Amino acid sequence: MLQTNLKHITTEQEFRDTLKNNEQVMVCCGRMGPMCIPVYGVMEELEGEYGNVAFRDMEFDGPIGHLIRTLPECSSFRGLPFTVYFKNGKVVKATSSIQTRDQVTGILDQHFSVKQHGHKHL
Amino acid sequence: MDTNIFDAIVIGAGPAGLTAGMYLARAKARTLILNDGTAGGQMVLTHEIANYPGVESISGYQLATIMRNQAKHFGCTIRTNVKITELDLDGEMKSVEVNGKDRYGARTIILAPGGRSRTLGVPGEDRLKGKGISYCATCDGDFFQDKDIIVVGGGNSALEEAVSLTKYARSVTIVHQFDHFQAFPHAIEEAQANPKIRFVMESRIAEFIGDEALERVRIEHIPTQQLTETPIDGVFVFIGYMPNTESLRGKVALTDSGEIVVSSLLETNVPGVFAAGDATTKRFRQITTAVADGTVSALAAMEYLRTAAAPDARTVIAAQEEMVV
Numbered sequence: 001m002l003q004t005n006l007k008h009i010t011t012e013q014e015f016r017d018t019l020k021n022n023e024q025v026m027v028c029c030g031r032m033g034p035m036c037i038p039v040y041g042v043m044e045e046l047e048g049e050y051g052n053v054a055f056r057d058m059e060f061d062g063p064i065g066h067l068i069r070t071l072p073e074c075s076s077f078r079g080l081p082f083t084v085y086f087k088n089g090k091v092v093k094a095t096s097s098i099q100t101r102d103q104v105t106g107i108l109d110q111h112f113s114v115k116q117h118g119h120k121h122l
Numbered sequence: 123m124d125t126n127i128f129d130a131i132v133i134g135a136g137p138a139g140l141t142a143g144m145y146l147a148r149a150k151a152r153t154l155i156l157n158d159g160t161a162g163g164q165m166v167l168t169h170e171i172a173n174y175p176g177v178e179s180i181s182g183y184q185l186a187t188i189m190r191n192q193a194k195h196f197g198c199t200i201r202t203n204v205k206i207t208e209l210d211l212d213g214e215m216k217s218v219e220v221n222g223k224d225r226y227g228a229r230t231i232i233l234a235p236g237g238r239s240r241t242l243g244v245p246g247e248d249r250l251k252g253k254g255i256s257y258c259a260t261c262d263g264d265f266f267q268d269k270d271i272i273v274v275g276g277g278n279s280a281l282e283e284a285v286s287l288t289k290y291a292r293s294v295t296i297v298h299q300f301d302h303f304q305a306f307p308h309a310i311e312e313a314q315a316n317p318k319i320r321f322v323m324e325s326r327i328a329e330f331i332g333d334e335a336l337e338r339v340r341i342e343h344i345p346t347q348q349l350t351e352t353p354i355d356g357v358f359v360f361i362g363y364m365p366n367t368e369s370l371r372g373k374v375a376l377t378d379s380g381e382i383v384v385s386s387l388l389e390t391n392v393p394g395v396f397a398a399g400d401a402t403t404k405r406f407r408q409i410t411t412a413v414a415d416g417t418v419s420a421l422a423a424m425e426y427l428r429t430a431a432a433p434d435a436r437t438v439i440a441a442q443e444e445m446v447v
């Protein structure tokens with residue numbers, strides 16, 4: 001189990017339900033490593049700011065990691081984590097390796113219709 | 123623009139900054155810690171820490187989480203993933219602007235920005251990061267099972283990681299800019315004895331080439347400037363660390379290599395501004411030494427707050443009138 005404060009996706013059913021029940025979903029599939037932890041950290045912060053995006057993580061080596069690993073959009077990826085953005089169940093963007101907060105918000109703002117909750121101050 | 127006033131602002135939430143925060147907050151100083159990434163700094167790059175006294179073995183992430191919680195528990199305000207857009211260290215009241223909008227003031231500032239891995243800065247590197255270019259062998263080594271890879275660098279990390287990557291890769295080529303290594307003899311011997319490792323000396327990567335993923339590299343032989351193109355599956359870069367002090371140039375005294383010049387009490391050349399951790403001029407860079415620096419800088423900053431001339435009353439009053447905390 002990943003030690004983050006995000007909701008974890010651990011079964012195929014949860015994965016399908018998450019995509020079905022949420023218009024906009026960001027899934028970070030990784031390990032507890034130095035390239036992954038900063039991305040989870042950014043997602044934890046953005047959860048309070050981007051109200052209509054579901055932020056989830058998934059274990060790269062877990063039983064359903066292949067659901068992300070084998071996506072065609074990730075076929076050229078060779079760096080953890082694999083981060084995938086879904087809109088209406090379809091992949092709209094995928095990134096490999098560490099991403100900064102600016103890179104993540106850049107993608108959210110470009111590909112999702114985002115309702116900001118206002119910044120979580122202090 | 124509103125200004126929030128604290129007693130002390132710490133820039134950086136690695137072990138140095140978090141420790142400084144703990145000591146300041148425990149001494150009842152209102153303390154703000156600002157960090158441009160995830161709290162923990164380079165500690166979160168470390169899978170296992172076995173040399174932090176009092177803890178037999180712990181992951182860097184866990185140690186970072188504990189330190190962050192301690193700092194918060196003692197009353198520090200911590201803002202992570204923020205960008206410092208303006209820093210004014212002159213005068214009694216220092217000020218920091220964050221994300222182009224939030225402004226904070228304090229009479230003392232502790233700089234603890236640490237360091238980061240050097241990148242090569244050559245064409246193709248940014249675009250192909252995670253698609254064949256990596257900076258972490260433990261994270262990404264297993265993507266290169268039976269592949270041909272390059273390791274760039276000639277220090278201990280490069281040679282040790284090259285050896286560890288032979289667990290996965292079919293071949294590992296070490297590309298190094300000099301004709302000799304800067305590693306410990308045992309690390310050099312181990313790499314030289316490994317049949318999967320070969321060496322390309324006095325050479326540098328000039329370009330990464332590939333559409334969707336890395337396909338080839340262009341390597342320059344430095345003495346002759348001759349370029350060769352080699353097909354390759356992956357490149358791991360381990361060329362050392364640099365201090366995160368680019369934005370401090372002209373604001374505090376730095377050495378030529380960018381380290382912050384400090385006294386034994388970790389004072390910089392600017393009154394009221396202290397510095398701690400890997401970004402300072404020091405010989406040994408470890409979590410223990412960063413934590414020690416955090417302690418010393420915080421105690422010295424507290425002494426400064428107690429003894430230095432009172433701030434210009436007008437500045438403080440004007441700032442406090444705007445205060446919104």
Ligand SMILES: Cc1cc2nc3c(=O)[nH]c(=O)nc-3n(C[C@H](O)[C@H](O)[C@H](O)COP(=O)(O)OP(=O)(O)OC[C@H]3O[C@@H](n4cnc5c(N)ncnc54)[C@H](O)[C@@H]3O)c2cc1C
Nearest residue numbers: 134136137138158163164235236237399400407408409412
């Ligand atoms: C792979 C690796 C393994 C290591 N293993 C060990 C080990 O086993 N044991 C050990 O003792 N040491 C180890 N170290 C060294 C140790 O991690 C460092 O010496 C220590 O983390 C330095 O602490 P610091 O607080 O000075 O800086 P850092 O840990 O670098 O933290 C600095 C923080 O400041 C932030 N920052 C930088 N610039 C700004 C800015 N402008 N605005 C806001 N925030 C900013 C950074 O994002 C970072 O969070 C290791 C280092 C690495 C890279």
